Amino acid sequence: MPRATPVLGPAAVDVTLDVNGHARAIHIRPQRTLLDALREDLGLMGAKKVCDEGTCGACTVLVDGRPVYACMTLAVATAGRAVETVEGLAHDGGLHPVQEAFIAHDAFQCGFCTPGQIMSVVALLRARPDVTADDVKRAVTGNLCRCGAYPNIVAAALAAAKRKK
Amino acid sequence: MTKVVRTRVEFEGSVSEELALVQGEDAEPWAQGEELVIVGHPQRRVEGIAKVTGRARYTHDLRLPGMLHARMLRSPYPRARVRRVDPSKALALPGVRSVLHRFNAPKAAFRGEETIFREEVRFVGDEVAAVCADSEAIAEEALALISVDYEVLPHVVDLEEAIDEASPRIDEHGNVHDADRHERGDVRKAFKEADAVVEATYRTATQMHNSFETHGAVAVWDGDMLTVHESTQHIFGVRRGLQAALRIPYGRIRVVCDHMGGGFGSKGGVGKYSIVAALFARELGTPVRCVLDRHEENLAAGNRSATLQKVRIAAKGGRINAIAHDSWSNAGQGRWIADPTGPTKSLYDVPNVLTRSYRVLANTGSLAAFRAPGYVEGTFALECAIDELADRIGIDPLALRRLHAASDRDPISGLRYSLKRLVDCYDIGAQEIGWSRRRPKGLRASAPGLRRGLGMASQIWSGGGTPPAYATVHLNPDGTAVVRIGTQDIGTGTRTIVAQICAEALGIAMADVRVEIGDTDSPYAPISAGSLTVASIGPAIRLAAMDARDQLLDVAAGILEVSKAELRVEGGAVVSRGARTPIAKVFEELQNYTVIGKGARLPNSEELVLKTFGAHFAEVEVDPRTGEVVVDRVVAVHDVGRIVNPLTARSQVEGGVIQALGFALSEERVVDRPTGRVMTPGFESYKVPTVKDVPKIVVRFVDAPDTCANNTGTKGLGEPPIIPTAAAVANAVANALGIRVRTLPLTPQRVLDAVEAAPAAKGGEADRRGDRRS
Numbered sequence: 011m012p013r014a015t016p017v018l019g020p021a022a023v024d025v026t027l028d029v030n031g032h033a034r035a036i037h038i039r040p041q042r043t044l045l046d047a048l049r050e051d052l053g054l055m056g057a058k059k060v061c062d063e064g065t066c067g068a069c070t071v072l073v074d075g076r077p078v079y080a081c082m083t084l085a086v087a088t089a090g091r092a093v094e095t096v097e098g099l100a101h102d103g104g105l106h107p108v109q110e111a112f113i114a115h116d117a118f119q120c121g122f123c124t125p126g127q128i129m130s131v132v133a134l135l136r137a138r139p140d141v142t143a144d145d146v147k148r149a150v151t152g153n154l155c156r157c158g159a160y161p162n163i164v165a166a167a168l169a170a171a172k173r174k175k
Numbered sequence: 176m177t178k179v180v181r182t183r184v185e186f187e188g189s190v191s192e193e194l195a196l197v198q199g200e201d202a203e204p205w206a207q208g209e210e211l212v213i214v215g216h217p218q219r220r221v222e223g224i225a226k227v228t229g230r231a232r233y234t235h236d237l238r239l240p241g242m243l244h245a246r247m248l249r250s251p252y253p254r255a256r257v258r259r260v261d262p263s264k265a266l267a268l269p270g271v272r273s274v275l276h277r278f279n280a281p282k283a284a285f286r287g288e289e290t291i292f293r294e295e296v297r298f299v300g301d302e303v304a305a306v307c308a309d310s311e312a313i314a315e316e317a318l319a320l321i322s323v324d325y326e327v328l329p330h331v332v333d334l335e336e337a338i339d340e341a342s343p344r345i346d347e348h349g350n351v352h353d354a355d356r357h358e359r360g361d362v363r364k365a366f367k368e369a370d371a372v373v374e375a376t377y378r379t380a381t382q383m384h385n386s387f388e389t390h391g392a393v394a395v396w397d398g399d400m401l402t403v404h405e406s407t408q409h410i411f412g413v414r415r416g417l418q419a420a421l422r423i424p425y426g427r428i429r430v431v432c433d434h435m436g437g438g439f440g441s442k443g444g445v446g447k448y449s450i451v452a453a454l455f456a457r458e459l460g461t462p463v464r465c466v467l468d469r470h471e472e473n474l475a476a477g478n479r480s481a482t483l484q485k486v487r488i489a490a491k492g493g494r495i496n497a498i499a500h501d502s503w504s505n506a507g508q509g510r511w512i513a514d515p516t517g518p519t520k521s522l523y524d525v526p527n528v529l530t531r532s533y534r535v536l537a538n539t540g541s542l543a544a545f546r547a548p549g550y551v552e553g554t555f556a557l558e559c560a561i562d563e564l565a566d567r568i569g570i571d572p573l574a575l576r577r578l579h580a581a582s583d584r585d586p587i588s589g590l591r592y593s594l595k596r597l598v599d600c601y602d603i604g605a606q607e608i609g610w611s612r613r614r615p616k617g618l619r620a621s622a623p624g625l626r627r628g629l630g631m632a633s634q635i636w637s638g639g640g641t642p643p644a645y646a647t648v649h650l651n652p653d654g655t656a657v658v659r660i661g662t663q664d665i666g667t668g669t670r671t672i673v674a675q676i677c678a679e680a681l682g683i684a685m686a687d688v689r690v691e692i693g694d695t696d697s698p699y700a701p702i703s704a705g706s707l708t709v710a711s712i713g714p715a716i717r718l719a720a721m722d723a724r725d726q727l728l729d730v731a732a733g734i735l736e737v738s739k740a741e742l743r744v745e746g747g748a749v750v751s752r753g754a755r756t757p758i759a760k761v762f763e764e765l766q767n768y769t770v771i772g773k774g775a776r777l778p779n780s781e782e783l784v785l786k787t788f789g790a791h792f793a794e795v796e797v798d799p800r801t802g803e804v805v806v807d808r809v810v811a812v813h814d815v816g817r818i819v820n821p822l823t824a825r826s827q828v829e830g831g832v833i834q835a836l837g838f839a840l841s842e843e844r845v846v847d848r849p850t851g852r853v854m855t856p857g858f859e860s861y862k863v864p865t866v867k868d869v870p871k872i873v874v875r876f877v878d879a880p881d882t883c884a885n886n887t888g889t890k891g892l893g894e895p896p897i898i899p900t901a902a903a904v905a906n907a908v909a910n911a912l913g914i915r916v917r918t919l920p921l922t923p924q925r926v927l928d929a930v931e932a933a934p935a936a937k938g939g940e941a942d943r944r945g946d947r948r949s
Contacts, residue, residue, distance in 0.1 A: 055236035056229020058436075060387045061469045065858035068387060096229040105227065113223035116826045120666025121226035122387035122436030128227060147866045154858060156387050156437055157666050158833030160866040162826060 025089045029054070030098025040086050044078075045069045047085035048095060056096035056125040060154075067153035070126035071095045077133040079152075096125035099132065108132050108170045115166035119157035127153045131167045141171045182778035185637040185785070187705045188517040188549055195642040198775040201714070202721055204882040205817070213679040214887075215878075217822035221671045221690060222434065222664070231434040234406040235466060237393045243272055245451050245465035246314035248304040248321050249474065250296035253538035253851025254330035254345060257294055257323060260304055264320040270313040272459055274321065275451065276304035283420040283450050287510055291420070291447045295328070297345070297508045298539050299851045300474025302447050307455040307463060330538040332846045334481045334505040337537040345536055351503070352534040355514045357587070360527030365497035369489035373563045377486065377556035378918040381505065381844035382479035382837070383472075383855075384545055385863055388436020390476045391466030392449035394456040401457075402429045405449055408438040408665050409702035410695050416445025421453060432693040438665045439834070440544035440704055441477040470856040477543020478844060480504035482515050484556040488564045489527075494578050495564065497527035502553065506534045509541035513548030518898075519557045521786075522635040523579035524586055538851050544704060546831070547636055547894035551838060551901065555919060558632035558902035563915060566615070572906065573601060573610060573631055580633065585784040593780070593883035596814040597633060597788040603875050604631065604812040608792035617911045620796055626913075627807075630906025631792040632899035638815060638891030639785025639884055640710025642776040645698035646719040648677055650727060650770035654747050654758030655687040658719070662700035662712050663693045667893055668823035669708055675819055676713050676887065680720035681727075681772075682744030683758070698773075706787065706891025709819060711776055713887040718774025726770045731761045776885075785884050787895045789813035791832070793903040797911045799930050802923030804840060804908055806870040809900060816881035816890035824892055828874045831896025837864045839901035840920050 026035045029052060036051045045062070048054040048071070057080050060068035064082040071080045072094040099106035108131050111117070118124040127150055134141060134149035141149075146167040155163065182195045205211060225231035250257075262274035277292035285291050292302055304321055308314035329343035336342050337350045344350060366372060392405040392413075401423065407413050410430040418425050435442075448465040456463040467476060482504050489497040500519040504512040516530035542548075565572035580597045584590065605611070612618060613629040620627040646660040658677040664670045670690045678685040691697060701711050724744050731749040732739040741751045748755040762768055779785060792810040797803070811828050818824045841862035845854040855861035880888025901919060908926070909915045916929045 049236075050238075053238070054229070055232070058233075058235065058387070060389075061858055063469070063857060063859070066387070096227075100228055105224065109224075109227040112227045113219050116220065116822050118220075118226055118666075119668070119826060119830060120387065120435060120437040121222075121231055122233065124226050125229045150866050154387075154863055154865060156385055156439075156834070156863060157826075158830030158864070158869075159826060160833065160864075160869045161829050161872060164866065 023086065025086050027085065027088060027093055028091065029093045030095060038085055040084065042085045043081050044071065044083040044085045044088055044093070045080035048080060054095050054097050058122055058125065060122065067130065068123045068126045070129045070153060072129055072133055075133060075136060077130050096128055106132065107173050108135065111166040111170035115162045115169060117162040117166040118159050123153060123155045127155065127163055131170065135171050135174060139171060139174050141168070143168060180778060182642065183781060184641045185639065187544060188514055195778045197777055199718065201777045202718055202886045204886045204888050205880060207880050207882065211679055213675045213685055214819050215817065218671055218675055218685060218820050220668055220823065221674050233388055233434045233436050234391055234393065234404050234432065235388055235436065237404050237464070239393065239395060239462040241461040242393070243307050243309060243455065243459060243461055243463045244311040244314050245305050245307045245455050245463050246311065246318055247302050247471065248306065248318045249471065250299060250301040250303050252296065252325055252327050253299050253332055254328040255296050255325040256328060257296060257303060258326055259324035261322040262304065264322065265306060265317040268313065268317050268320060270309040271306060271317045273307045273455055274304055275454060281454065285420055285447060285450065291450055299853065300471065300540055305451045307459065330851055332537050332539050332851045333848055334483055334503060334535055334537065337505065337535050338503055345538060350536045354512050354534045355516060355532040357516065357520045357528065357530045362497050362499055362527045362529040365527035366487065366489050369491050369496060371490045371564065371567045372487060373560060373567055374487045375560055375563060375917055377484045377559060379482045379552045379555055380842070380919055381481040382545060382842050383844050383861060384439045384441040384477060385472065385861070386437035386439055386441060389467040389469060389472040390442060390446050390448060392446070392452045393462060393464045394449065394452035395462040396456050400427050401453060402431065403449055403453060404431045406435050406442060407432050408442045408663060408704050409444060410663055410693060411661060411699055412444040412702055413449060414695050417449065417453060420445060420450045430695045432663045435663060435665050439546045440548060443544060443702060443704055473856040473861065474853055475540050477541060479545035479548065479551070480506055480512060480542045482552045484515060484553070486556050486560040488560045490564055490568045493568065493570060495523065495525050495561070495575065498525055500530045500557065503533045503535050505537050505539065507537055507539040507541045512542065513544060515549045515553030515556065517550050518554045518635055521585060521587055522557065522633060524582035525579055539846055546834065546897045550636055550898050551835065554632060554634065554898050555902045555905065558899065559905050559917065562630070562906045562909065573605060576633060577601060588784060590782060590784045593783040593785045594816070594879065594881040595786065595788055596877040596879060597790070599877045600788060600790040600812040600814055603877065604790045604792045604810050607810045607873055607875060608794060608808065610792065613910065616913060624798065624800060626797045626799060626911035627795065628907045628909070628911025629792065629794050630903045630910055631790060632902035632906060634789040634895050634898040636706060636787045636895050636898060637785065638706035638710060638787040638895065639779055640707055640891065641701065642778050644700045644711040644715045644776040646712065646715040646774050647698060648681065648719040648723040648772040650723045652759065652762035652766055652768055654683060655689065656681060656683060656723070657689045657691055658716060659691040659697045660700050660712055660716060661695055661697040662708060663703050665703045667703070667708065667827060668820060669703065671823060672709055672713065672819045673716055676716045677720045680717045681724050683747045687747060706893040706895065708891065709889045710885055710891055713889050714885045715774040715776040717887055719772045722774060723770050723772025726772065727758065730765070731756070734761050780883065783883055785890065787813065787815045787890050789895050789899065791899040791903040793900070793907040795904060795907040795911055797908055797926065799912060802926035802930070804921050804926060806836060806904055808871045808873065810873045810875070811896055812875045812877065813892065813895050814877040815892045815895060816884055817888040818876050818878050819889060824876065825874045827892050828896040829872050832872050832900050833864050833869055835897045835900030836868065838919065839904045841922070843920050
């Protein structure tokens, strides 16, 4: 059933988000989620809206280095914090090692969950470069993949970890 | 030269005669052992960078200037008559542009009905009205302001309740409809003369696709030209659907699908959302987007039917002598069913078979094809029954299957298979899993109190491909090529195999091939379903690339002044007697020249039946105290002809096995009977497998090209890997426990119930080894 929640609340506010190292000023209602702010206000379509209720992980982005579900995070609450999305990973034309490993290990099929998977793995490897398969599984257990790319996601994460060492 | 021929086409278990155009001559198939440099070697996905950087554009991601947003008002009742719709309050909300409902919407033919807004809504989630507004949030707010007067009618949602004569009759022709019947031999006589008979009832739950990208479309009009961007498995099917619904010329409709977030069978044609988007876009003169949310997806976007299946199976002289299989499928409001008796009719060489299949209507959303529709459900029942019979007559279940798996003829038509390597699948799988360890009472478990077992099951499916499918290959003067074909990549890796086959046949590097798919302005290609894709489009792409190569050689012969017969194309160069001339060099003096190659898929042989085969083996551990089933290992072996891309083929099999494990262990739509509401509309309550639910999966192929199938020797692989897993797991659980659980998914509760019930049972359906329970 459509959730017919009326749009209530105070008027729109000005807020500046730090997204992938760039200050981005937007004018949004306070109840706007970070996911909607990224997709609708900033045109960053990497994070996907799959469930919009915090159950699938396809919208995973990093806030101050920690993975969060952007659909469960208010955009205004991230003001002054560093938001990182999949669009910010590649630098100077080169892919991030996790992105490269995902391609090499065929860690996606349709690719819709991939940006979220990658952000979860990136956060893990930054926090702990030395990881086991169980660590990877714990890190992406909140990132569903309906195509079932899981074995390759784990392999890709382990390969990226090895390369980073 | 073009001529018209009749050809036999198989799509998802049903065979039909169709007309096909035969154009040109076919190529000799790539022979077994022929040295191929790109095809058959692991290749990374050509769209890999786009997908890992977030740049890949999906229908969901499309934002066009002036784009408005449409949302559907859905019935809160499982069955009701819509007597009045009052949209005035919704229309008064700032930002609302229009409301469509059954009293003002134009007629729009959709799946045999004349309208997309029914007078009698028939399931919770059925479309009642649609709102178009400046934003999704406003549209959603407006839905609550539409006032609808419903006359609530009696309903039934459950399969077995719908079969019951005492339940409300929701269709004038009754709730139960004949769907299919097959009979061969003399079943009655065979059962009378049998040494042993097993009779059992199996049930499977409704499985929901849950493609990550929900169904949706964006419609744009430019004058009388309509372009629809849709997340679909069949752009040409959407085009036909829009033509029928909107009554506009085929030539004025273009459908585009760039990247696509999964379909699994449910995105086979136009949806009400696409029609609504097109209607609003025409009315309001601006692009309109209509995308379902997760909960709507699980109400109104299709599902795999729940089934009730009764199987009787008889042995005589240590062989299977007869099978009778009756099956009822909950089609919801669907007008067809995916027949679960397909495997019973065709998988094994059994002389006496009777199958009857019924479509049952209920007040739930329609079924949609879901990856090997019918065969997943039917294989579970058939393969469990075979194991039960093997147990009864005291023979190894794999040994029993071997007696009926070697025939090289299709038991329905009597025609020969193009290639069948099922027995090789058994040999490879048995070796890999260590089948010789299997004992009738299971294996030694890893800890006291646990039970461990082995099980297996076989698979049959189509996958031979079909015409029509066409491709063009443009060879640019710099030696790069563009291959254009109206297929779509639903996540299976189609873009990559298109590039591989083109590069291989043309003689250039994959990196020099650009793949243009997902646009009806390209030549026709079939639906990405039924495991059709590779074997349908592959031969057309190869022919188009060969045509381009042939023309290139004509040009090269003229330019290089060497006879064409002495020339070949290799690694982006024209080669003759040791001299290599890069293609760009050949064209140096012909700067703006384009070679255009074209290819058309020719019909399959009328004398042969094309099938895919496979076998899965599972090792499980079960805790009889908690009912928890842990799948340790799955070995999946498939016989699907030539493997074009070993890297993505393995992924495809792993994905199929994982989706099947969801079907086997955790996925189950729950519908509340009194209210007809789906109680599992999101991932919180509907349990798809997570990374932690995945066992070790070993993938093996009988990588033998089917040279009688088509010029690439390929067959499809999309569906085979989801077919036998659940049965293999259920058989392994039965081997572990000595108790048979006949209802999927094998939730802890069902396993515990079966363990509880076991000691009381005496023979018959229940297992005789129930006394093993501690």
